[in-house]
């Protein structure tokens with residue numbers, strides 16, 4: 001069974017009488033959001049969809065975490081401008097673009113656009129709203145009433161020994177507005193005492209202020225693991241998956257779970273642990289000025305293909321995506337194979353059927369249509385005077401439907417993007433208007449002049465022409481590699497190119513004959 005279906009079945013089996021499920025995910029908006037964070041968004045979105053398709057209500061909440069302190073500076077921001085804000089909650093840091101309310105909203109807007117483009121419309125909630133509105137007050141009260149028990153949980157689960165005077169809370173400094181630098185020193189009734197430490201953390205400097213404050217209604221913040229438990233209780237959450245890093249033995253999920261059960265006395269949400277989404281070529285790509293943010297990767301592919309990429313592996317298997325090389329054409333081919341199963345009258349692989357179903361952005365079922373192979377589209381795009389739509393209609397051998405035309409338009413658009421960005425040299429070619437400056441061996445010249453003779457004869461179609469060329473090659477002493485290199489050198493000025501039969505057939509016959517004769521005469 002496809003993974004989203006089996007997770008939904010498992011959830012229903014464990015909660016047979018429950019009609020409505022709350023699903024939650026979040027992202028700390030400390031900068032441009034890496035594509036890896038999309039994996040969680042998509043997994044939660046798919047499980048919500050799978051539950052809805054089974055007649056359950058599933059509400060998907062996505063939190064813009066804007067209450068965490070700014071604890072690092074992205075390289076693309078002005079260090080001088082942003083350094084003074086280090087340690088402040090993200091929602092109080094100014095936006096790089098004044099069109100957005102604050103720093104977190106600026107990066108959140110870009111991420112949300114990608115989430116929506118993929119067909120997911122979670123309800124957006126903000127950490128700052130949850131704290132400031134007092135929604136977390138009663139849970140904060142429980143947490144600060146049990147500092148010793150919480151220290152004990154940290155110690156038992158992770159082995160981390162918190163000092164006896166450590167409180168699971170940080171106050172927003174009334175003087176400098178930072179939260180990353182404060183240390184709570186005591187709890188007195190409904191107030192806590194604190195100090196804003198000048199050198200408690202390396203990344204921010206506190207102002208030294210000491211004070212006493214009521215920690216409710218957004219005046220304080222919980223440390224991550226206790227906060228996670230409170231976030232579960234606040235909604236309350238029924239289903240929340242989390243990345244591999246949180247699910248290690250002794251990790252944050254175990255600590256949050258114990259705080260949730262033992263201190264807050266609430267059930268722990270159904271967990272879906274998932275592996276990382278890695279960009280193998282990230283380092284190389286960023287040096288070329290191409291990044292691996294969700295937007296940059298989502299811009300490379302039609303939304304259905306991005307969804308497909310994100311969901312084709314089970315959550316417990318990592319996805320290692322390298323946009324270089326032939327990854328993108330291969331991804332299109334895999335997508336087409338799933339489509340073939342989906343549209344088949346008697347599919348042989350139900351997982352592929354479901355995979356294609358879940359890759360759809362629209363909630364309307366797709367109509368069966370012709371899907372031209374991506375590499376063919378790439379070929380047509382680079383051939384002079386060729387109309388991709390006309391050529392594809394010929395390949396289909398039938399009139400193009402509205403859906404066919406839509407598909408061609410999409411593939412042409414993303415084919416162009418790929419040629420301009422990640423397409424490796426082997427896929428990229430340009431017909432040279434003049435004979436390039438090349439040196440051919442006598443055998444290569446003879447071979448080209450032989451092809452010119454063949455082409456002057458009958459009009460041969462791609463495969464027949466390809467066979468004739470092979471015959472010619474075999475009847476001479478020239479090596480295959482050397483022979484085909486001559487074709488590409490004479491036409492493209494490089495030693496590789498598309499399959500020779502299609503390629504020569506697609507070009508103007510007189511042009512090819514004239515070019516090969518010219519090259520042979522040199």
Ligand SMILES: [Zn+2]
Nearest residue numbers: 173176196207
């Ligand atoms: Zn301060």
